[in-house]
Amino acid sequence: MILEKKKIFNDFAASKGLRSTRQRDIILDIFLSTHQHVSVEELYLKIKASNPGIGHATVYRTLKLFSEAGLAREILLHDGQTRYEHVVAGEHHDHLVCTGCNSIIEFEDETIENLQKDIAARHGFLIKNHKLEIYGLCAACRQ
Amino acid sequence: MILEKKKIFNDFAASKGLRSTRQRDIILDIFLSTHQHVSVEELYLKIKASNPGIGHATVYRTLKLFSEAGLAREILLHDGQTRYEHVVAGEHHDHLVCTGCNSIIEFEDETIENLQKDIAARHGFLIKNHKLEIYGLCAACRQ
DNA sequence: CATGCTTTTGACATTCATTTTCAGTTATTT
DNA sequence: AAATAACTGAAAATGAATGTCAAAAGCATG
Structure with missing residues (x-):
């Protein structure tokens, strides 16, 4: 399931000519380990804990990619932060x-x-x- | 229908001890004359055309009031701007x-x-x- | 209708999430 | 390993929305 998602992202990256980078691997791993509805900031903090080098902008950029790849979906609730939830194929909640x-x-x-x-x-x-x-x-x- | 909405707002204002001001009247008039889903910025520009004096903050503040009064409803689409739509009693679309x-x-x-x-x-x-x-x-x- | 009290306003500053910029770094291709 | 192009991080920039505050306006009262 996690491996499957990584494959989805790799395929997407390949089809778009994107490169495989350490940062994207880390962000994907941590995103996949989160519960539903992470805000970018929450995810950023979680990432920084184990990987202090990774910057804000990279997290934003990478989540956009996940969402283009169909792994994540942006949701706007009413707290002024964009959140991302996991997309499970064929399921919508x-x-x-x-x-x-x-x-x-x-x-x-x-x-x-x-x-x-x-x-x-x-x-x-x-x-x-x-x-x-x-x-x-x-x-x-x-x- | 428009009069009815003005009455709703006046009643709300009265119940909250709010004052009746020229600005609120103008903003309500223009809001009621708009189509659905106006962004604050759109409304602000429309207002400024006939009433150059009215400031940004006042439009924001007043729309919040309309929404508390039950005349308007905030909606978040995906363009990063808060929009307001008209609330019609007993109807939801x-x-x-x-x-x-x-x-x-x-x-x-x-x-x-x-x-x-x-x-x-x-x-x-x-x-x-x-x-x-x-x-x-x-x-x-x-x- | 002048007085005093309170709310409201507008200009401006501020905040906060997100995006852009750009120089330096890294992945990929040859 | 050199060339090329994509990627990254830090800092600056943007843009929506909110806070601040002195001046203005509403409203009740004498």
């Missing part, structure tokens, strides 16, 4: 975002996915990706 | 965003809304609002 404690619950719903396809088809629209976020209070924050 | 020409098609789907409620209920989650955006290519950009 959406988010319940708690505005009380900032926790995120993921869910999947095939019926919603299909309805979206219907709607897109009705408008002659070709879906590339989509994003559904439900904001509110989680069970714990409701009291 | 979602967006098909064309990454080719940046056009936005709105749609409504009650079944999706209901499925979201089911999902939230299943997680003990209290929905405040939600957002569904489908990215891809519109009919015109597909060729």
Whole structure:
């Protein structure tokens, strides 16, 4: 699974004439080891812990590449930071975002996915990706 | 409809002890005259055309108020600017965003809304609002 | 309608995430 | 190993959004 993702990135890099570098390997490793929804800053700090040399800009640049390669997906919640989540082939999940404690619950719903396809088809629209976020209070924050 | 919105804002202002100012009236008028999804910058420019005195910060502050008052809703697409859309009571629409020409098609789907409620209920989650955006290519950009 | 109190405003400075720049470094090709 | 081109890190630049603060405007009161 991790190896598979590395292969996806290597193939992408090859197809684009990108070079294989130490930094990209490290960033990919650490990104793959994270939980969902890492902000760039979080990832940068994690990387710096083991690899002090790696700069801010490189992390930004590399995450963009992961997202082009289809390994990661940018998500914008409401805290002013871009976050990246892991893309799992053939799976798409959406988010319940708690505005009380900032926790995120993921869910999947095939019926919603299909309805979206219907709607897109009705408008002659070709879906590339989509994003559904439900904001509110989680069970714990409701009291 | 426009009068109704002004009343909503006036009531909100009254309940919060806010004052009635020329600037807020102007910004509300112009906001109500816009199409969906105005960015703060777009609105600011439009306002400046007829009212050169009004400053950037005031537009930001006032849009925040509209959104607290329930007249407007913040949306984050992918161009790094916060946009505001009009809130129509009892109605919620979602967006098909064309990454080719940046056009936005709105749609409504009650079944999706209901499925979201089911999902939230299943997680003990209290929905405040939600957002569904489908990215891809519109009919015109597909060729 | 003058007074005093409070909110609001606009200009400017500031912050913070992200991008750009560019000189030096590194990977790849020959 | 030399040539070429991509990559990197540090620092500067950008751009959206927020904070600051003195001056201006609203609003209640005498």
